Amino acid sequence: MITITAVLNAIEAHAECAIVPELRLIKKEVEKLRPSLYPDDQEHADALLLKLDRLLSDQVVVADDSVVEQAFQPAVQAA
Numbered sequence: 851m852i853t854i855t856a857v858l859n860a861i862e863a864h865a866e867c868a869i870v871p872e873l874r875l876i877k878k879e880v881e882k883l884r885p886s887l888y889p890d891d892q893e894h895a896d897a898l899l900l901k902l903d904r905l906l907s908d909q910v911v912v913a914d915d916s917v918v919e920q921a922f923q924p925a926v927q928a929a
Contacts (some may be wrong), residue, residue: 854891877902
């Protein structure tokens, strides 16, 4: 039998290489699952939600930096 801990660990491993839309979907699913879990598993889900938030913010920041870099590229080429 697969435990909820194993499921949450698998979700976490998958999230490491997920893109932003997929991370948002994973986060929504974990949030829906959380209330039905035992307290220890809820804590694990909370930690996973924090990690998902960090992964989301890391990817958004990286995307924002590349947009800024692309915006300055034509100005540099013109000079």
